[in-house]
Amino acid sequence: MRRAVGLPWQMLRGAVALTYLFIFTPIVITALVSFNSINQSKFPPVGFSMRWWDDALSERWLQPLWFSVQLATLTAVIATLLGLPLAFGLTRYKFPGRNILVALSLGPLALPALVTGIGILQFFQTAGLAALFGFPALLIGHVVICLPFSVRTIAISLRAMPAKVEQAAANLGARPARVFLEITLPLIRSGLFAGAIFCFIQSFTDYSVSLFLSRAGMQPISIAILSYIDYGFTPTLAAVAVLTLVVPLVLIAAVQHFFGIGDFLYGARDSG
Amino acid sequence: MSVAALASRPSRTIIAWRPILLVGVPAAFLLFCFVLPNAFLLTSSAFKSESQVLTNQLTTENYGFLLGRAVYRGAILRTFLIGALVGLLVVVLSYPLAFFLARTRSRWKGALIALSLSPLLASVVVRTYGWWVLLNREGAVNDLLRATGITSQSLPLLPSVGAIVIGLTHSLLPYGVLTILSSLNGVNPSFEKAAMSLGANRIRTFFEVTLPLSLPGIVGAFVIAFTLSISAYATPAILGGPSTATMATLIYDFMTSLADWALGSAMGALLIVSSMVLLVIGAVLGSKREAL
Amino acid sequence: MDEPAVAVSGVRKTYGEVAAVDGIDFEVRPGEFLTLLGPSGCGKTTTLNIIAGFIQPDRGSIRLNGQSVEALPPFRRDIGLVFQDYALFPHMSVGQNVAFGLRMRGVPKPEIAQRVEEALELVRLGGRAERKPTELSGGQRQRVALARALVIRPTVLLLDEPLSNLDLKLREEMRLEITTLQRRLGITTVLVTHDQGEALVVSDRIAVMRNGRIEQLGNAEAVYERPATHFVAEFIGTMNFVRGQAMRVSAEGSCIVGFDDHGVAVAAPQPVAGSREVEIAFRPERAALRTAGAAREPTQLAVPGTVRRRVYLGTLVQSHVETVHGRTIIVETVNDGIRQPPNIGEAVEVIVKGSDCIAYPVS
Numbered sequence: 001m002r003r004a005v006g007l008p009w010q011m012l013r014g015a016v017a018l019t020y021l022f023i024f025t026p027i028v029i030t031a032l033v034s035f036n037s038i039n040q041s042k043f044p045p046v047g048f049s050m051r052w053w054d055d056a057l058s059e060r061w062l063q064p065l066w067f068s069v070q071l072a073t074l075t076a077v078i079a080t081l082l083g084l085p086l087a088f089g090l091t092r093y094k095f096p097g098r099n100i101l102v103a104l105s106l107g108p109l110a111l112p113a114l115v116t117g118i119g120i121l122q123f124f125q126t127a128g129l130a131a132l133f134g135f136p137a138l139l140i141g142h143v144v145i146c147l148p149f150s151v152r153t154i155a156i157s158l159r160a161m162p163a164k165v166e167q168a169a170a171n172l173g174a175r176p177a178r179v180f181l182e183i184t185l186p187l188i189r190s191g192l193f194a195g196a197i198f199c200f201i202q203s204f205t206d207y208s209v210s211l212f213l214s215r216a217g218m219q220p221i222s223i224a225i226l227s228y229i230d231y232g233f234t235p236t237l238a239a240v241a242v243l244t245l246v247v248p249l250v251l252i253a254a255v256q257h258f259f260g261i262g263d264f265l266y267g268a269r270d271s272g
Numbered sequence: 273m274s275v276a277a278l279a280s281r282p283s284r285t286i287i288a289w290r291p292i293l294l295v296g297v298p299a300a301f302l303l304f305c306f307v308l309p310n311a312f313l314l315t316s317s318a319f320k321s322e323s324q325v326l327t328n329q330l331t332t333e334n335y336g337f338l339l340g341r342a343v344y345r346g347a348i349l350r351t352f353l354i355g356a357l358v359g360l361l362v363v364v365l366s367y368p369l370a371f372f373l374a375r376t377r378s379r380w381k382g383a384l385i386a387l388s389l390s391p392l393l394a395s396v397v398v399r400t401y402g403w404w405v406l407l408n409r410e411g412a413v414n415d416l417l418r419a420t421g422i423t424s425q426s427l428p429l430l431p432s433v434g435a436i437v438i439g440l441t442h443s444l445l446p447y448g449v450l451t452i453l454s455s456l457n458g459v460n461p462s463f464e465k466a467a468m469s470l471g472a473n474r475i476r477t478f479f480e481v482t483l484p485l486s487l488p489g490i491v492g493a494f495v496i497a498f499t500l501s502i503s504a505y506a507t508p509a510i511l512g513g514p515s516t517a518t519m520a521t522l523i524y525d526f527m528t529s530l531a532d533w534a535l536g537s538a539m540g541a542l543l544i545v546s547s548m549v550l551l552v553i554g555a556v557l558g559s560k561r562e563a564l
Numbered sequence: 565m566d567e568p569a570v571a572v573s574g575v576r577k578t579y580g581e582v583a584a585v586d587g588i589d590f591e592v593r594p595g596e597f598l599t600l601l602g603p604s605g606c607g608k609t610t611t612l613n614i615i616a617g618f619i620q621p622d623r624g625s626i627r628l629n630g631q632s633v634e635a636l637p638p639f640r641r642d643i644g645l646v647f648q649d650y651a652l653f654p655h656m657s658v659g660q661n662v663a664f665g666l667r668m669r670g671v672p673k674p675e676i677a678q679r680v681e682e683a684l685e686l687v688r689l690g691g692r693a694e695r696k697p698t699e700l701s702g703g704q705r706q707r708v709a710l711a712r713a714l715v716i717r718p719t720v721l722l723l724d725e726p727l728s729n730l731d732l733k734l735r736e737e738m739r740l741e742i743t744t745l746q747r748r749l750g751i752t753t754v755l756v757t758h759d760q761g762e763a764l765v766v767s768d769r770i771a772v773m774r775n776g777r778i779e780q781l782g783n784a785e786a787v788y789e790r791p792a793t794h795f796v797a798e799f800i801g802t803m804n805f806v807r808g809q810a811m812r813v814s815a816e817g818s819c820i821v822g823f824d825d826h827g828v829a830v831a832a833p834q835p836v837a838g839s840r841e842v843e844i845a846f847r848p849e850r851a852a853l854r855t856a857g858a859a860r861e862p863t864q865l866a867v868p869g870t871v872r873r874r875v876y877l878g879t880l881v882q883s884h885v886e887t888v889h890g891r892t893i894i895v896e897t898v899n900d901g902i903r904q905p906p907n908i909g910e911a912v913e914v915i916v917k918g919s920d921c922i923a924y925p926v927s
Contacts, residue, residue: 008474016372019365023391023445026402029412033405041405043412082298089294101295104302110551111310112503114520115540118527119309122316122537144306147298176290205395207506212527222395226506233404241398248393462651468638469616469645470665470716477639480664484655 027245034239041233056239064224065240069247071135071220072203075142076196082143083150083195088184090151091158109148113208117141121212134218141209146199153198157191158184197255201248310544317537334538344522348542351518354437355502361441362497363490366448370489371482373449374456385453389446396443400510403439404430407511431513439507444500448493455489456482488558495554499547519543567630569594569752570615570720575624577610584610585621586776592720595750597743601763602773603799608756611773612722615754617641628719639668644713644751648725650705652697658684658708659693665716683715684708686745703734710742714749721746723755727762739765760800764788772796792833794924797845804851804893804914806867808844810836810923821923828865828918834925842923848896850920853883856911865921867893867914871906881905885914 029043034056037047055061086105090098108116120141124132132140161184169179207222214223221244228237320329338344373385391399406412407429414426429435459482467477505520512521519539526536568591577585585607592598600608613619615626617638626633633641652661662683666676684690687707697705706726713721726742727735743766746753757763763770764784771781772795780792791797798805809822810832819832821842836842844865853871860866872892873884883905885893893914897905906912 006474012368012372015368019369019445020387022365022442023388026399026406026442027391027394028402029405030398030402040410042410042415043405082301085294086298089291093291093294095291098291101299104299104307107302108306110547112499112520112540112543112547114503114505114523115313115543116306116310118523118533118536118540119313120305121527122533123309123312126312140305144302147302201393205393207395207397208503211505211524222397222506225395225397226509229510233401233408238401238405241394241401244398245394252393460649460651462647462649463653465616465618465638466645466647466651466653466712467664467668468618469641469643469722470712471639471642471668472664473637473639476668481653485653 030238031242034235034242036235039234041235041238052235052239055236056243061221061224061236061240061243064219064221065243065247067135067218068204068220068222068244071138071142072200074139075146075203076199078139078143079146079150079199080154080192080196083147083154084192086147087151087154087158088180091155105151106148108145113145113206114211116144117209117212120144120209133213134215137213138210138218138220141213142203142206145206145209146202149198149202150195153195154188154191157188157194160191161187193255197251200251204244204247313537314541314544316534317541319534334534335542338535338538338542343517347517347522348519350433350516351502351520352546354433354440354508354518355498357437358440358444358501359494359498361437362444362448363452363493365441366445366452366493367490370449370452370456373453388449391443392446396504396506397510399443400439400507403435403442404510407435407438430511431516433512433516435511436508436516436518439511440501440504441497443504443507444497447496447500451493451496452486452489455486455492459485491554491557495550499550502546503543566594568592568627569596569629570598570754571625571627571630572611572615573625573627575611575614575621575626577607577614577619577621583607583776585614587624588773588776588778590771590778590781592752592754594752597746597753597755597766597768599755599757599763599767599770600773601757601760601770601799603758606773607776608758608773609724610776612724612754612756615720616643616645616722642716642719644716644718644721646706646709646713646721646723646726648728650697650709650729652705652708652712654697656697657693658689658695658697658700661697661708662693662712662715665712669716679715683711686714687711687741702730703738706730706738707741710745714745714751718751720752720754723753725757726755728757728759735762742766764800772799774799790831790833791845791922794843794845794927797922797924802848802894803845804848805843805845806887806891806893807889807926808842808923810838810840810842813838819923821921823865823867826860826862826866828863828921830918830921830923832923836923836925841926843926844921844923846916846921848882848894849880851893851895851914851916853885853895853897853906853912854915855906856913858913860913860915863918865916865918867916869893869912869914871908871910871912874905874908883912885912887914 032045033041033043034052035048035050036042036045036052037049040046086101089095090102090105120137124130124137165183165187166179169183170176174182205222206220207226210220210223211226214220219227221240225237225240225244317334318330318332320327320331320333338348369388373381373388376384378384404411408414409426409428409430411429413429414423417423417427418425463481463485464477467481468474472480502518503520504518505524508516508518508521509524512518517525519542523536523539523543526532526539570592572591573589574587575585575589576583576587588607588611590598600611602608610619614621617633617636620634628641628643652658653664656664659680662680663676666679671679680693681690684693687710689704689707689711692700692704697708700708709726723742727738730738739762755763755766767784769781769783770787771778772787773779774795780787780796782790782792787796787800791800791803797803806823810819811822811827812820813832813836814820814829817832818829819836819842820827820829821844823844830844832842846865856868867885867887869885869887871883872886875882875884879899880896881899883895883897885895887893895914897903
């Protein structure tokens with residue numbers, strides 16, 4: 001069916017163009033002000049200088065950036081390791097308390113992350129676990145808010161599996177563990193990856209939970225930026241902000257390169 | 273993605289020890305790191321706090337304090353106003369975009385969808401920065417207004433509720449697009465063809481068929497934007513100030529500079545209740561439409 | 565002289581390099597039931613969408629009752645359309661679905677109510693106006709879709725594979741119901757289907773399509789008895805093919821073909837060149853079997869072979885005969901208790917009259 005190019009459609013295209021402009025203007029502006037020659041985030045930029053980028057690429061900022069990458073990676077791995085058995089149990093078995101567990105595993109998505117953050121803060125403090133603040137507490141908090149993404153994505157791939165293949169394997173003599181390893185796992189591989197990527201990005205871009213669980217020297221990049229804002233919105237900060245975009249973009253590019261985005265999004269490849 | 277993927281009933285019944293073995297560790301993790309902290313927060317909100325230390329005295333004083341003072345009541349109302357406005361704006365802005373993305377025949381369709389969702393790759397902190405650059409006293413908008421002679425003095429565009437609403441709308445737009453797009457993709461194109469063959473022009477087809485059928489997506493987008501706005505900290509912190517305090521910025525102040533955990537917990541509890549109420553309303557509205 | 569209700573002329577539509585519809589012409593007379601029949605990808609659905617106005621053709625014209633409609637958007641064409649998946653609006657009741665087209669036309673409320681009730685009566689769904697489409701069975705949804713399309717009193721009714729989502733028994737019932745309704749209302753109808761059985765039963769005329777072209781346009785008898793091309797012969801019903809030689813092209817539309825040591829006159833709807841190989845086609849029910857070596861009448865074609873299988877169909881018995889060239893010929897014998905079909909492994913000759921054969925050039 002050919003889209004008749006009528007006036008309403010043309011108006012819609014105009015509105016869409018404006019919306020994209022709205023979406024990208026702040027990001028483009030942030031990128032541009034990082035090249036100011038003065039230490040002021042002026043737009044349009046005054047002069048041209050790379051010195052704020054030198055600042056941004058210094059240890060001062062690369063340390064929290066690297067911290068965030070480590071945190072997000074470990075969060076994705078742990079959330080997947082916890083999400084896989086959880087999703088498998090919830091989709092394949094019926095047991096008492098199952099519905100409560102379903103609600104529980106999606107709960108962190110429904111409750112504000114900020115509140116989860118202060119809950120963990122108070123709980124750990126009171127329980128004498130204050131030593132965990134910094135990386136361990138951040139990891140726990142991030143896994144909590146990422147688990148729903150992981151469980152949901154994996155549960156969807158478990159349900160999308162061709163019907164009865166697990167039964168077929170069992171019928172051919174495979175024990176449950178072999179069925180899982182040789183049939184289920186290969187078929188949900190792309191779901192596992194998708195879930196892990198969601199978790200990585202969710203963790204990498206989070207600030208709500210991190211706000212209350214960081215400590216000096218153990219700050220993710222978003223908190224480092226947020227706490228630096230008190231010193232003013234300098235071009236350095238703009239450069240750092242742009243720098244943080246590089247990490248998820250590299251990740252997506254890597255996924256695209258190694259798996260092909262189509263396979264990655266739409267399901268398992270034929271393992272021929 | 274939907275809750276239905278988890279909620280529909282499994283087909284097999286097997287002895288219970290295997291699922292317990294499977295879900296045991298994750299369930300324990302959620303219990304210890306999600307349920308207990310939130311329960312703790314709800315509890316501590318109901319205890320008296322003296323000289324920044326929680327006592328074991330049960331009280332409704334914290335809630336009374338928050339709801340009794342005009343400044344906090346104002347902040348709570350402001351938070352809901354912001355949530356409602358952002359929800360509305362997100363729906364209004366993301367619907368046309370989602371509709372275009374659902375219906376376009378362009379070969380760039382995939383890229384355009386990816387592009388509209390790409391801001392999710394950036395932290396809200398990063399995405400809000402640009403708005404500060406545009407809106408601050410020495411920012412681009414004020415420069416432009418002065419240069420064109422529309423105003424002689426800088427306008428105080430920041431801090432303001434308007435700036436917060438713009439910033440939040442901007443950062444939550446991708447969620448709206450995603451939700452409405454998936455709902456529009458669920459509308460069978462032959463419904464629209466059927467309406468046209470029966471004499472409805474494109475605009476009537478849209479209002480009589482497409483829009484009502486995508487209503488669950490609209491409700492979903494509104495609820496998501498609303499709930500995420502009322503608990504957002506970074507945007508009000510960057511684009512607002514003391515005069516535009518919201519529930520989230522107050523929670524931060526209570527927890528850090530004021531070190532009054534009881535009040536922070538009470539405000540947090542209010543936030544939890546508000547979110548739950550919204551989600552329930554959204555679920556009821558959404559399912560009501562689906563049942564039709 | 566009646567104006568044709570639908571006139572499609574020189575219509576062509578390409579997608580990139582591929583021609584979905586490659587220059588087709590046909591007319592539908594008022595009150596006629598015409599079927600566009602063909603395998604998937606033959607262009608029949610594209611043609612339907614072009615008539616309905618959902619696809620703009622690259623070339624050619626569409627006239628409805630003599631009026632050119634290329635410039636008209638789909639919602640001004642007054643065409644009733646029934647979809648394969650019914651496309652009943654899920655947020656409206658049955659009555660609201662049927663009323664939709666009338667509402668769009670600004671018909672006054674009391675008249676709408678009356679016409680909706682009439683339309684539902686027509687499809688035997690009176691009193692179901694308050695139901696939701698989801699509360700109806702497949703066959704009932706189909707009938708609502710029909711009522712919704714008919715209530716606007718369209719110039720022409722277009723049916724896009726309307727029966728393919730129904731199970732076999734229901735399909736046969738609806739087939740009958742649609743034709744009865746169509747005859748009763750005398751509404752011009754164009755059906756798109758890939759089911760040749762359906763096409764033969766319901767249509768006044770059938771346009772057999774392939775690769776965006778119409779291969780043959782004729783009534784059921786014509787397309788079955790005198791398929792214009794090898795494709796039509798193969799697509800409709802069961803057809804046997806044996807390889808022969810065109811010996812002499814006699815009068816227009818016929819030729820003498822040689823098979824083994826004998827020759828017979830057969831019809832040749834497409835031009836065949838002399839002394840070239842041809843495919844000789846004939847129907848299973850027109851052939852007979854006899855023991856090998858008996859005398860052949862001069863007007864008969866005799867194909868020697870061996871019986872390999874027998875398929876018992878109740879009223880008929882099929883014998884599958886393998887020829888010396890390795891082809892399989894199906895011969896159907898009426899199960900009348902008089903003629904005994906040969907046994908498996910028996911050497912036989914398949915006998916068919918030259919007048920029951922058609923020759924096609926080898927493609």
